[in-house]
Amino acid sequence: MSATVKVDIMQLPHAEGLALPxxxxxxxxxxxxxxxxxxxxxxxxxxxxxxMVPTGLAIALPRGFEAQVxxxxxxxxxxxxxVLNTPGTVDADYxxxxxxxxxxxxxxxxxxxRGERIAQMVIAPVTQAQLVQVDTLSTTDRGAGxxxxxxx
Numbered sequence: 001m002s003a004t005v006k007v008d009i010m011q012l013p014h015a016e017g018l019a020l021p022x023x024x025x026x027x028x029x030x031x032x033x034x035x036x037x038x039x040x041x042x043x044x045x046x047x048x049x050x051x052m053v054p055t056g057l058a059i060a061l062p063r064g065f066e067a068q069v070x071x072x073x074x075x076x077x078x079x080x081x082x083v084l085n086t087p088g089t090v091d092a093d094y095x096x097x098x099x100x101x102x103x104x105x106x107x108x109x110x111x112x113x114r115g116e117r118i119a120q121m122v123i124a125p126v127t128q129a130q131l132v133q134v135d136t137l138s139t140t141d142r143g144a145g146x147x148x149x150x151x152x
Contacts, residue, residue: 008060015056030120050103080106
């Protein structure tokens with residue numbers, strides 16, 4: 001059973017007429033975010049380039065929650081287009097527009113059209129750490145073994 005949390009959402013003028021984010025299935029974790037680019041001028045994302053894509057949305061998360069902006073697997077698998085700073089974090093005290101930084105790792109230019117599903121947003125609880133400065137750390141079998149130290 002999934003928990004729910006109330007999130008206030010505001011649609012900005014340049015997103016007028018676009019649907020609000022929605023879950024695409026009963027058990028989906030992410031709400032799809034849509035591109036709020038002008039209908040007459042799609043954003044063309046050329047190979048190797050990235051762009052900040054507006055969603056036309058601002059949200060008010062309750063304290064103790066974040067919104068994670070994540071790639072859509074279909075865009076990545078079919079076109080090589082993904083979220084550059086994945087996951088992007090929207091903090092509970094941020095009230096500005098949610099933008100998605102997309103990058104084209106594919107081989108062909110990718111047009112981003114108005115209303116296209118460009119990313120997904122997952123609402124998640126936040127745990128803040130209390131950092132305690134110490135002179136030594138507890139030991140483990142792994143120790144300081146870094147990249148690749150536990151296998152291939």
